[in-house]
Amino acid sequence: MAVPEIDVAVLRPLIVVVPVIAAGVLWLLVTDPRRRGAAVLALVWNLIGLAGVNAVAVSAGWWRFADGGPAVVGVPVDLLVAWAVAWSMIPVLGARWLPLPYSLVALVLVDVYGMSALAPAVVLRADWWWGELLAVSTCLVPGAVLAGLTVRRRALGVRVGMQVLLFTAVLFAAIPVLGRAAGQRGPVARWADPAPVHVGGTLDSVAIQIGGLIAVIALAAVIEFYRAGGTPWPWDPPDHLVTTGPYAYVANPMQLCGTLLIVVTAVVTAQPLLLVAAGVAAAFSSGMAAWVEADALGGRFGREWTAYRGQVRDWIPRWRPAAVTAPARVYLARGCDPCSDLAAWIVRRSPVGLAVCAAEDHPADLRRIRYESAAPEFSCDGVRAVGEVLARVNLAWAVVGWVIATPGISRVLQLLVDACGGGPRDLPAGRNEDGHTPSMNEVAQ
Template sequence: MTETALLRWLCLTLPIGLALILWRRPDRRTAGAALLSLLTAFVAVGVANKVAMAAGWWRFTLTDGLFLGIPLDLWLGWAILWGPVPLLLRRRLPIWSIVLAYGWLDLLLMPRLDSLLQLNDHWLYGELLALLLGVPPALLLGRWTADQRQLTGRVLLQLFTFTGLALWLLPSAVMARGDGSWSHLVDDPLWRSSTVLQLMGLAAVPALSAMAEFAGRGRGTPYPWDPPSELVTTGPYAYVANPMQISAVLMLALLSVGTHSWSLAAATVGTVAFVRFVADLHERTDLETRLGPQWRAYDAEVKPWRVRRTPYGAEPAALYLSDTCIICRQTKALVESTNPQDLNIRAAEGYTVAGLRRALYVGPDDLHASGLAAVARGLEHSGPGWAYLGWSIRLPVVRPMLQLLVDGMGGGPRQLPTARET
């Protein structure tokens, strides 16, 4: 065995050995958290290496076993060492101490790996980027998932991880063995690339709204080992059982157009088959076990890959809009014109509730939304097209920006004269 082969072998087997030593029969949630931290570290290490190589901070001298220009065995060992290994330690060390320890280790080892890696004078910039991008997100996501803390943080870091896996690593792997190239998104006419990217953004709306619904209504995430504690039937789930998979497939299909890749188009079809005949079966079994009759009632009415024309099980809800506000009266007329189901539109002045400012949505299970979010919730009673508009409006970044715009046009919050409803 050559020195280079021995180094590559050690870079993979030592992290695996450490992870196995620390494993010690973790519970199901901790095991799932360890896998999630590995996936996050894998994506982060890949991104950091691509940036470092593009910036000229370092390059790998190897010619075989490369994926995206990175030795796959080194990449995987790196991710295991930075993700599951510190997570599985019995003692919860501060994250800053782990980052410093890994930084010190890299300072000692990386200059001595010249048979694997050629460092530039500014390689420390790449090291700092890799440490900050790889260790804290992977470790935080793993700890938060294992301890069921920081729900918003878990959702955001999962979004980074699964977006990287589905829309970067999977297409890159397919195009590496088939046809197509990322360069087409840059080299194609601007109108074509822009159209593809904008359509991908539109296709992402159901998935993003579904993730927000999982967190807000179900107090969970899309990750199978960190699911919602309750069945979520609102938002996109009122119309279709698998909005996240639909969004992912649409974005992959559009990406195959943007990258000129027939191989990616074929992989997209394969993804649909995998989800339909493998992943769906596992998910249905899990939901049946956890939620029983509630899931069976939902499953009988809402199907994957088939969008309903009306929302599922819409219980009576109320949308309160001010009669003394011109914008609110216009909004009321618009919502009424969409023929919403099981939605009573009433005057806001006729109801006393803490925090009522022109618009309020009151739905089942103590679901409340105010301002523009209330109108968006109301539109979700009006069929999939209007519901899609509502999901778009309620996206975490979009809604505050639109609310500021509406406030500036005179639709901002104000105290209303109210009388308790009888």
């Protein structure tokens, strides 16, 4: 006798309730804030990734979903949430008792042998395993790797890079897609029903260029977190208070840039509803997020935090960097005419917290302009060093500095400078005719 199919109205709530309850129980049992934060990070990764994978799978015909309930890019929201929770919160929180690799193998086996049992909520085609392979390789495994590295504080560069990729997807994929879905389906937001996206024209070109500049500033803020030994994720912060880079001008550069990027996206995609999302993001950052941040950072850094916040505002940047920014030094050859000219230009602009020193006095054998910061300990040469110097002059020059110091851009610019005769060179003697070796201040004057 054939086994009758389970009613979708009964099956779908079970698919959602079981992993959500399991994750809730584990959340209560696991009180480690860092592991909880890693689980939430993996959840966001899987929500974004699985939405994209399922959209591809439905389009390719690997599987399809039963009609009913709200959906995003053709994927039912309830099933998407359940899938993401099962692939993130449960294995990451459960890793306290069961090693993460074992959980991942178990989840893959559950999918392989259990997906067909979800009919008619999910109907599979014979080659559905292509979609499963894509989901495992882009969602399950990377999310678990990110969470595991976050818990153990390993591979900082990998963690930062994956977070940048994730937040980029949130800003430029998830939020626009959700805004479009709300504009098309939401009864309150039908006034914002967007037209088909068409990028082009002067306004879009200007908006995209502004967005690129804002993204560079946001990346500069992330790089400052990386140098301090942490990431932008609240549960994976640096060990030191970050007061350099964009943080020398405004207290919340990433939140500010994120909000502005949503506004730019609203302009380019012609989605007025995204302006509401930008307002919500700004309100959240100004309210609850700021309150939590002030409590946490004030408790960790005490007077250092109080002195810093006494000089920078939440959303309105300063023109000159705050005086509490960590001190640094720049080394230029006093016997090199272009270097001495640059040293004079720097000194005239009175950079904040920056000492201009002679490269001849450096203990190492320098062949390029060198920038060194003690807190956090960091050094760079050439074009990147110039970018770091400009960030200590004023806001306008800082933006230029962050652009030219951006990874990739700085490399290309350095190649161009080297090709034009500004490559590395041995230090000149730097003595006058009377044998006197001038100081850097004398050269600058």
